[in-house]
Amino acid sequence: MDLLAIVGITVAVAAILLGQVWEGGRAASLINGPALLIVGGGTFGAMMIQAPFDVFRRAMQMLPWVIAPPKGLTIDQVRKVVGWGQKARKNGLLGLEDDLDREVDPFARRALQMLVDGKEPATIRMVLEMEINTRENYDLAAAKIFESMGGYAPTIGIIGAVMGLIQVMENLSDPTRLGSGIATAFVATIYGVALANLFLLPVANKLKALVRRQSQRREMIMEGVISIADGENPRNIEMKLKSLL
Numbered sequence: 001m002d003l004l005a006i007v008g009i010t011v012a013v014a015a016i017l018l019g020q021v022w023e024g025g026r027a028a029s030l031i032n033g034p035a036l037l038i039v040g041g042g043t044f045g046a047m048m049i050q051a052p053f054d055v056f057r058r059a060m061q062m063l064p065w066v067i068a069p070p071k072g073l074t075i076d077q078v079r080k081v082v083g084w085g086q087k088a089r090k091n092g093l094l095g096l097e098d099d100l101d102r103e104v105d106p107f108a109r110r111a112l113q114m115l116v117d118g119k120e121p122a123t124i125r126m127v128l129e130m131e132i133n134t135r136e137n138y139d140l141a142a143a144k145i146f147e148s149m150g151g152y153a154p155t156i157g158i159i160g161a162v163m164g165l166i167q168v169m170e171n172l173s174d175p176t177r178l179g180s181g182i183a184t185a186f187v188a189t190i191y192g193v194a195l196a197n198l199f200l201l202p203v204a205n206k207l208k209a210l211v212r213r214q215s216q217r218r219e220m221i222m223e224g225v226i227s228i229a230d231g232e233n234p235r236n237i238e239m240k241l242k243s244l245l
Contacts, residue, residue: 005066005206012198035188038160039153039195046152051145058142065210066203072213073220078241081224084112085234093118093228107131107218111225121229128222136215143207150200157192161185220244 017027048056071077087095093116100112110131114124164185220241227237 002067002069008202009199016194016198029183030187030190032183032187032191035160035164035184035191038163038184038188039157039191042156042159043149043153043192043195043200046156047145047149050148055138055141055145058138059145062139062142062207062210063146063203066206069210070214071217072210073217073245075242075245077217078220078224078238078245081221081241082234082238084115085224085228085232085237088115088228089231089234105221108221111221115225115229119229121226124226124229125222128218128225132215132218132222135218136211139211139214140208143204143211145204146200146207147204150196150204153196153200154189154192157189157195160188160192164188216244 017030020027020030051059084096084099087099096112096116100109100116103109103112107128111124111128114127162185164182167184168182223244224237224241227240
């Protein structure tokens with residue numbers, strides 16, 4: 001659980017609401033259903049038009065990472081890979097079959113499988129580098145979906161503002177209906193700018209950072225497995241992998 005993200009969201013929303021109250025307004029004034037529908041629905045619909053289905057689905061799968069990010073490279077993972085090297089040095093590569101059966105990470109399983117199968121280090125590097133680059137590019141494309149939404153939201157907020165002003169102009173003869181149109185106009189603009197700058201763009205940047213952290217973890221596994229295949233001393237492997245931390 002990423003407490004910093006939760007605190008950040010809370011602080012951002014609280015700052016806007018408290019600022020509104022401090023200026024003498026009511027927090028409830030910022031709640032406007034039509035404006036929310038225009039900005040939220042329009043931004044989400046624009047993203048669906050832009051994104052291929054598989055990228056859209058991956059973006060939705062990655063969204064929970066903001067609160068519950070996947071583990072990046074840790075010293076425990078380095079020690080696990082070094083342990084593979086120690087076991088391989090003592091029992092041979094076939095001695096890693098038990099670790100292969102217990103491994104839950106798909107990337108690590110593929111790396112261990114090639115190691116147990118006796119693949120050449122150059123072959124292992126080629127296959128794993130291709131997988132790392134493909135996965136990183138795919139996940140970055142999914143993260144950029146939120147970045148694109150951050151560009152759409154303010155513009156759609158302006159559309160909502162214009163729609164509210166149209167309602168105002170159509171009801172100039174009825175003063176009782178002017179308030180709702182003006183409220184929609186201004187609140188839609190706030191929603192668009194706030195949604196982009198307080199949520200969508202920060203989410204996109206955080207997901208891109210997490211994607212790169214996952215690539216770093218996979219690169220560590222790749223370098224460790226290749227070093228084991230080359231028959232390097234486990235102490236040298238440990239020093240090499242710790243340098244990636």
